[in-house]
Amino acid sequence: MVAQVTFDWSVVTDNVALYYSGVKLTLAIAAVSFVLATLMGVVIALLRLVRNPVISAAMATYINVFRAIPLLVFILFIYYGVAIAFDLDFLTAIQAGILALVLQYSAWLGEIFRSGIQAIPKGQREAALSVGMSRPGTFFTITLPQAARIVIPPTGNMLIGMVKDTSLVYLLGVSELLRVTNLLANRTFRYFEVYLATVAIYLLLTTTIYYGVKFLERRYSVVDVLSEIKRSRSPLARRRLARLRTLQETVQGGATAAT
Amino acid sequence: MAAVRERHSDDAPLADSSRATVALRDIHKSFGSNHVLRGIDLQVHAGEHVVIFGPSGSGKSTLLRTINLLEEPDSGSVRVDGIEYGPGVRGEPRGRRGDRRDLRKQVGMVFQQFNLFPHLSVLDNVTIALRRVKKLRRDEAEHRAARQLDRVGLLDKIGAYPAMLSGGQQQRVAIARALVMDPKVMLFDEPTSALDPELVGEVLAAMRDLADTGMTMVVVTHEMGFGREIGDANVFMDSGVIVEQGGREIYSDCREERTRAFIKAVL
Numbered sequence: 001m002v003a004q005v006t007f008d009w010s011v012v013t014d015n016v017a018l019y020y021s022g023v024k025l026t027l028a029i030a031a032v033s034f035v036l037a038t039l040m041g042v043v044i045a046l047l048r049l050v051r052n053p054v055i056s057a058a059m060a061t062y063i064n065v066f067r068a069i070p071l072l073v074f075i076l077f078i079y080y081g082v083a084i085a086f087d088l089d090f091l092t093a094i095q096a097g098i099l100a101l102v103l104q105y106s107a108w109l110g111e112i113f114r115s116g117i118q119a120i121p122k123g124q125r126e127a128a129l130s131v132g133m134s135r136p137g138t139f140f141t142i143t144l145p146q147a148a149r150i151v152i153p154p155t156g157n158m159l160i161g162m163v164k165d166t167s168l169v170y171l172l173g174v175s176e177l178l179r180v181t182n183l184l185a186n187r188t189f190r191y192f193e194v195y196l197a198t199v200a201i202y203l204l205l206t207t208t209i210y211y212g213v214k215f216l217e218r219r220y221s222v223v224d225v226l227s228e229i230k231r232s233r234s235p236l237a238r239r240r241l242a243r244l245r246t247l248q249e250t251v252q253g254g255a256t257a258a259t
Numbered sequence: 260m261a262a263v264r265e266r267h268s269d270d271a272p273l274a275d276s277s278r279a280t281v282a283l284r285d286i287h288k289s290f291g292s293n294h295v296l297r298g299i300d301l302q303v304h305a306g307e308h309v310v311i312f313g314p315s316g317s318g319k320s321t322l323l324r325t326i327n328l329l330e331e332p333d334s335g336s337v338r339v340d341g342i343e344y345g346p347g348v349r350g351e352p353r354g355r356r357g358d359r360r361d362l363r364k365q366v367g368m369v370f371q372q373f374n375l376f377p378h379l380s381v382l383d384n385v386t387i388a389l390r391r392v393k394k395l396r397r398d399e400a401e402h403r404a405a406r407q408l409d410r411v412g413l414l415d416k417i418g419a420y421p422a423m424l425s426g427g428q429q430q431r432v433a434i435a436r437a438l439v440m441d442p443k444v445m446l447f448d449e450p451t452s453a454l455d456p457e458l459v460g461e462v463l464a465a466m467r468d469l470a471d472t473g474m475t476m477v478v479v480t481h482e483m484g485f486g487r488e489i490g491d492a493n494v495f496m497d498s499g500v501i502v503e504q505g506g507r508e509i510y511s512d513c514r515e516e517r518t519r520a521f522i523k524a525v526l
């Protein structure tokens with residue numbers, strides 16, 4: 001006997017507002033965590049690269065420890081373990097979730113940023129110093145912009161991972177996408193429709209980020225001549241092109257006048 | 260006249276050193292247990308073209324990099340255009356530490372691997388130090404940069420990125436990037452070694468033009484023909500010491516057996 005499956009999508013269409021509230025919280029948690037993790041990741045990468053062996057080793061330990069713990073274990077440990085043992089009752093479930101995400105993702109990102117910075121050849125720094133630039137100036141205008149281009153793809157993957165991993169905080173009772181879905185399904189028994197909509201939403205979010213990252217990657221790859229030409233259709237590039245033409249003509253004119 | 264030109268006078272007049280554009284005194288440098296520079300004394304006078312040659316690993320690059328302090332000397336002193344830096348010469352009271360960056364600003368350097376900034380256009384490669392170090396306005400910086408690029412024949416490439424240029428073009432941009440800062444001396448570390456043979460000529464031509472303008476230059480090169488052509492003072496290095504230095508005649512008539520053997524092997 002074949003089970004007669006009938007779908008009733010009204011459970012989804014009637015609850016768009018509920019889904020929307022879940023998506024908003026999911027994205028908010030991901031955004032806040034990602035920004036904080038990125039800032040911390042930069043600091044960790046820089047401290048990892050200082051010559052002081054104690055600081056460098058401390059950062060290596062941080063990276064190895066926080067990367068190694070399963071995120072779900074970590075979230076539960078912080079909210080139920082640490083928060084209760086140390087009487088941190090001001091720590092809300094959302095904050096605990098964000099804290100766990102930031103600690104773990106800053107370790108991953110710190111490692112990504114470190115390798116990005118180290119991938120820039122020593123000659124780049126030396127060339128900048130040789131024209132009289134300061135060390136901080138060299139870092140911010142030469143090393144960092146090049147390292148940033150290198151780390152765009154792996155950092156984008158981290159952001160996608162982050163959006164997915166926010167679903168783990170549903171165990172703390174945070175009303176993000178997975179939890180509102182879960183409650184809705186339990187209430188209506190339309191598990192398939194309700195969860196399928198959730199799957200589709202996650203897929204849409206991560207795919208959007210994926211293409212956003214691809215765009216950035218192309219936008220900032222200077223060796224890609226094609227994208228360079230495409231870019232030249234933008235008004236900004238046109239103005240720049242016009243500027244260069246004028247400069248060329250002025251210099252050429254000056255040279256001919258002199259001879 | 261340059262003290263280094265008098266090749267048989269080991270007791271070159273010391274008074275002369277105070278007027279030299281570059282003066283290295285008793286430079287020692289080790290990497291771990293590898294004693295790479297073993298007491299280097301060298302003077303480069305304004306307008307002089309010094310050519311440094313010698314076997315691989317003899318310390319030529321390290322010596323050049325010490326002049327603009329990309330390598331810190333373990334002992335001895337570096338002086339460029341009156342700015343002195345270094346731990347000091349053994350036996351003298353103490354070293355003078357002028358500002359490292361002030362000294363560097365007087366020195367331009369061209370690297371074997373070009374080291375252009377790949378994320379910046381050709382124009383921005385040349386303007387960046389004018390803007391960041393000399394704090395020039397954008398218009399002024401771009402005009403100076405474009406004039407310098409015109410001089411090395413690359414005015415039509417100002418909008419390109421380094422990756423789109425040939426090695427020879429990249430090296431000429433690198434020369435413009437260094438020159439635009441108005442250095443007192445230009446250092447070249449094997450500027451043509453990374454180039455395909457057919458591109459060597461254009462870079463040597465740019466260097467020849469520069470030499471003709473009277474720029475003070477220190478050139479490490481394996482292009483012995485070129486060295487012979489522009490070298491007012493020619494320095495042969497081996498195992499971290501200057502074995503011998505002299506004028507153009509050094510290539511045909513040198514004092515030291517080691518120099519003779521090296522020249523015979525490469526010419």
Ligand SMILES: Nc1ncnc2c1ncn2[C@@H]1O[C@H](COP(=O)(O)OP(=O)(O)OP(=O)(O)O)[C@@H](O)[C@H]1O
Nearest residue numbers: 290291293295313314315316317318319320321322
């Ligand atoms: N940063 C460094 N760390 C450790 N050792 C170094 C470093 N730089 C140079 N050396 C060593 O110092 C010695 C001299 O090197 P240097 O590059 O000055 O020689 P060179 O005369 O320029 O040789 P080449 O003709 O091959 O360029 C070599 O033994 C080299 O291995």
Ligand SMILES: [Mg+2]
Nearest residue numbers: 319320321449
């Ligand atoms: Mg070398």
